[in-house]
Amino acid sequence: MNKIILVIKREYLSRVQKKSFIVMTILGPILMAALFIVPIYLSQMSDEVKKVDILDETGWFINKFENSERFNFEYVFTDLETAKTAMMAKKGYALLYIPRPEVSVPASAMIFSEKQASIDLKGYIKSVMGKEVENQKLGAEIIREIKKANPDFNASASDTASRESIVSEEILKNIKTNIKLTSIRIGEQGKEEKSFTEVSMGVGMFAGILIYFFIFLFGSQVMRGVIEEKVSRIVEVIVSSVKPFQLMMGKIVGVALVGLTQFMLWVVLTLAIVTVFQTVMPEKMKSNETAQTFKPGTRIPASAEANINFEEAENPDNMDRIIEALRSIDYGTMIFSFIFFFLGGYLLYGAMFAAIGAAVDNETDTQQFMMPVTIPLILAIIVAQFVINNPEGPVAFWFSIIPFTSPIIMMVRIPFGVPYWELALSMALLTATFIAAVWMAGRIYRTGILMYGKKVSWAELGKWLFYKG
Amino acid sequence: MAYFSVRNITKRYAAHTALSNVSMDVPEQSIFGLLGPNGAGKTSLIRIINQITGPDEGEVYFGNEKLAPHHVDRIGYLPEERGLYKKMKVGEQALYLAQLKGVSKSDALKKLKYWFEKFEIQAWWNKKVEELSKGMQQKVQFIVTIIHEPSLLIFDEPFSGFDPINVNLLKDEILNLRKNGATIIFSTHNMASVEELCDNIALINNSHKILEGSVKEIKKRYKTNTYSIDFDGYSGPVQSLLPAGFMLAEDKTDDDLRQVTVTLPASANQNELLNAFMPYVSIHAFREIIPTMNEIFIKTVHAAGNHSINS
Numbered sequence: 001m002n003k004i005i006l007v008i009k010r011e012y013l014s015r016v017q018k019k020s021f022i023v024m025t026i027l028g029p030i031l032m033a034a035l036f037i038v039p040i041y042l043s044q045m046s047d048e049v050k051k052v053d054i055l056d057e058t059g060w061f062i063n064k065f066e067n068s069e070r071f072n073f074e075y076v077f078t079d080l081e082t083a084k085t086a087m088m089a090k091k092g093y094a095l096l097y098i099p100r101p102e103v104s105v106p107a108s109a110m111i112f113s114e115k116q117a118s119i120d121l122k123g124y125i126k127s128v129m130g131k132e133v134e135n136q137k138l139g140a141e142i143i144r145e146i147k148k149a150n151p152d153f154n155a156s157a158s159d160t161a162s163r164e165s166i167v168s169e170e171i172l173k174n175i176k177t178n179i180k181l182t183s184i185r186i187g188e189q190g191k192e193e194k195s196f197t198e199v200s201m202g203v204g205m206f207a208g209i210l211i212y213f214f215i216f217l218f219g220s221q222v223m224r225g226v227i228e229e230k231v232s233r234i235v236e237v238i239v240s241s242v243k244p245f246q247l248m249m250g251k252i253v254g255v256a257l258v259g260l261t262q263f264m265l266w267v268v269l270t271l272a273i274v275t276v277f278q279t280v281m282p283e284k285m286k287s288n289e290t291a292q293t294f295k296p297g298t299r300i301p302a303s304a305e306a307n308i309n310f311e312e313a314e315n316p317d318n319m320d321r322i323i324e325a326l327r328s329i330d331y332g333t334m335i336f337s338f339i340f341f342f343l344g345g346y347l348l349y350g351a352m353f354a355a356i357g358a359a360v361d362n363e364t365d366t367q368q369f370m371m372p373v374t375i376p377l378i379l380a381i382i383v384a385q386f387v388i389n390n391p392e393g394p395v396a397f398w399f400s401i402i403p404f405t406s407p408i409i410m411m412v413r414i415p416f417g418v419p420y421w422e423l424a425l426s427m428a429l430l431t432a433t434f435i436a437a438v439w440m441a442g443r444i445y446r447t448g449i450l451m452y453g454k455k456v457s458w459a460e461l462g463k464w465l466f467y468k469g
Numbered sequence: 470m471a472y473f474s475v476r477n478i479t480k481r482y483a484a485h486t487a488l489s490n491v492s493m494d495v496p497e498q499s500i501f502g503l504l505g506p507n508g509a510g511k512t513s514l515i516r517i518i519n520q521i522t523g524p525d526e527g528e529v530y531f532g533n534e535k536l537a538p539h540h541v542d543r544i545g546y547l548p549e550e551r552g553l554y555k556k557m558k559v560g561e562q563a564l565y566l567a568q569l570k571g572v573s574k575s576d577a578l579k580k581l582k583y584w585f586e587k588f589e590i591q592a593w594w595n596k597k598v599e600e601l602s603k604g605m606q607q608k609v610q611f612i613v614t615i616i617h618e619p620s621l622l623i624f625d626e627p628f629s630g631f632d633p634i635n636v637n638l639l640k641d642e643i644l645n646l647r648k649n650g651a652t653i654i655f656s657t658h659n660m661a662s663v664e665e666l667c668d669n670i671a672l673i674n675n676s677h678k679i680l681e682g683s684v685k686e687i688k689k690r691y692k693t694n695t696y697s698i699d700f701d702g703y704s705g706p707v708q709s710l711l712p713a714g715f716m717l718a719e720d721k722t723d724d725d726l727r728q729v730t731v732t733l734p735a736s737a738n739q740n741e742l743l744n745a746f747m748p749y750v751s752i753h754a755f756r757e758i759i760p761t762m763n764e765i766f767i768k769t770v771h772a773a774g775n776h777s778i779n780s
Contacts, residue, residue, distance in 0.1 A: 236548040241569040
């Protein structure tokens with residue numbers, strides 16, 4: 001047992017010290033952070049003035065939205081369906097619908113648009129609505145507080161000085177309003193779909209591709225490692241100290257740890273870069289400027305809401321939107337499944353790659369064995385594109401149950417919600433298959449690593465399975 | 470009591486039999502030559518001893534103990550096809566291989582330091598293996614083979630790739646190891662080094678053991694009662710001088726001296742040969758012709774037949 005740990009340690013350390021590992025570890029997060037940051041910039045670069053209709057049933061926000069060089073707001077007074085049709089007919093950009101709230105203040109709105117409504121528009125809307133609602137609430141609170149202290153108080157006599165003294169932390173907490181903005185796309189046939197799905201699709205596809213990428217990257221690292229040992233002839237020295245199975249498992253586990261390390265570093269570094277970006281450019285990213293504006297005991301700038309410019313508010317809403325959508329996904333299941341399917345899929349393919357490495361003398365000979373092994377993986381990635389459009393269909397079901405494709409396809413499906421029994425079945429099958437694969441790979445490996453100068457056929461590999469120790 | 474013994478080992482592969490019913494005893498603190506033509510089954514036997522593969526039939530014993538997994542730490546193996554991780558640093562790698570043999574890290578460091586100094590390669594500790602010359606790599610390989618002070622050492626062609634100076638260094642080390650108590654199995658095709666180093670040998674041909682014993686005893690066994698005489702002062706035919714039954718094997722003249730080689734009948738004494746010559750010639754040298762291991766090897770393998778070359 002000690003020896004397998006030594007092998008794992010060597011495999012791990014020799015890889016994480018490599019230049020390529022360090023370069024990948026640094027480049028990965030930069031690319032991923034760019035995925036978050038670049039779209040925000042791109043959305044600001046558009047110079048076309050977009051027409052946005054506003055259907056405000058509350059009447060609170062009439063004339064609160066100001067035209068800018070990017071958006072031209074126009075108020076409509078009709079019912080929702082007519083407004084939608086009208087917006088479509090005149091090729092407007094979006095329709096903002098603020099329904100009359102049932103009980104309290106307006107806290108939600110909907111954007112209807114043909115294309116995905118841009119992040120900065122949503123940010124602006126949320127910020128304007130938030131400010132207005134908070135302002136109204138604040139006024140009401142102040143009046144209530146003052147009346148509590150002085151029942152004879154006349155609202156019209158309120159002066160700035162008394163307002164300042166009254167605004168407390170508690171009040172600020174009370175008035176904090178979260179505007180819920182639902183974005184709804186009007187499809188070609190006027191069909192409405194929630195753009196929430198897009199986040200699910202994005203997350204699913206991203207997870208699927210990540211698993212595909214990890215299996216390929218680290219699986220072939222295992223294979224190259226085995227070939228390296230065979231070519232350099234060190235393998236005979238090693239197997240006189242450890243069992244071939246220990247050597248193989250040590251290598252597979254060591255490389256898996258490298259993969260997990262890389263993944264963790266990516267997550268941490270990506271978060272770090274995004275955080276640094278937020279701190280360095282607060283005007284781009286700050287999400288809670290309302291709280292700062294209304295500091296307890298400070299003068300309330302009367303014109304605060306009028307001075308808001310677009311940049312101040314758009315990015316936090318982008319983050320909020322993504323986080324909100326991400327919240328709709330079962331996070332626990334997602335992370336657990338990702339680690340499980342990454343390890344399961346990697347062990348399954350890693351074992352097969354190790355067996356291939358053992359069966360050949362050099363990397364160019366791997367082709368004939370690589371093909372059949374990689375076909376299910378490539379197939380899975382192709383099928384994934386159909387699966388995201390129909391995550392409940394029979395194709396999605398079967399490909400997420402069959403162990404050779406399930407690590408990828410199941411990850412694509414999970415953000416859409418998968419019944420637990422399907423998940424359990426898929427995981428059980430994957431576990432059984434990788435145990436079988438590791439066993440078979442161990443048999444092939446044991447014979448293959450000491451076999452030189454022989455072109456091995458599939459039939460030959462089959463025979464190796466049944467050789468006695 | 471043999472320190473290490475192999476009992477009735479048979480190993481079959483799909484197409485052929487690598488070892489059939491092979492037994493041998495390796496006495497303690499001796500150098501045991503494991504000989505045989507290519508493809509005879511030596512490597513298969515060595516792999517069985519190292520527990521890389523298992524035999525189909527038969528057993529291997531360490532004294533009275535049956536070979537078990539924990540014995541790998543008592544064996545040091547230098548394979549014929551050797552290698553190291555090319556991208557790994559020399560010291561790191563030596564440390565790793567020593568630890569795989571169960572040596573603790575601090576112990577391994579101490580011992581490696583000693584050996585690296587002895588072999589004058591301490592400057593290479595932090596170099597990558599691929600930067601080393603072949604001879605240097607072989608030295609590192611030799612060190613990691615013996616670093617855990619194994620009681621049984623298996624050297625498969627240990628001298629290949631070494632220059633004569635290093636061959637001598639290595640020979641001295643091997644003899645030293647025996648002196649310090651190690652038992653050594655030595656596989657080679659170099660018969661000169663067998664004569665020089667081995668106490669006992671076993672010859673395997675075509676999966677069968679065809680010869681075993683001490684080097685001295687085997688040489689004695691293969692003696693043919695042949696003698697050679699160097700003389701001058703006589704240039705006539707030699708055969709006429711010889712007693713009946715004596716066979717002239719060779720007759721040649723080098724510079725001034727004539728050298729004849731004569732095979733005697735089993736019953737005859739070498740003094741009879743001298744007596745036959747003395748009246749006619751003046752003798753410069755007289756010696757018994759003892760077969761070399763090389764001759765014994767070739768003779769035995771040919772006699773066993775079915776010698777498949779390089780198969």
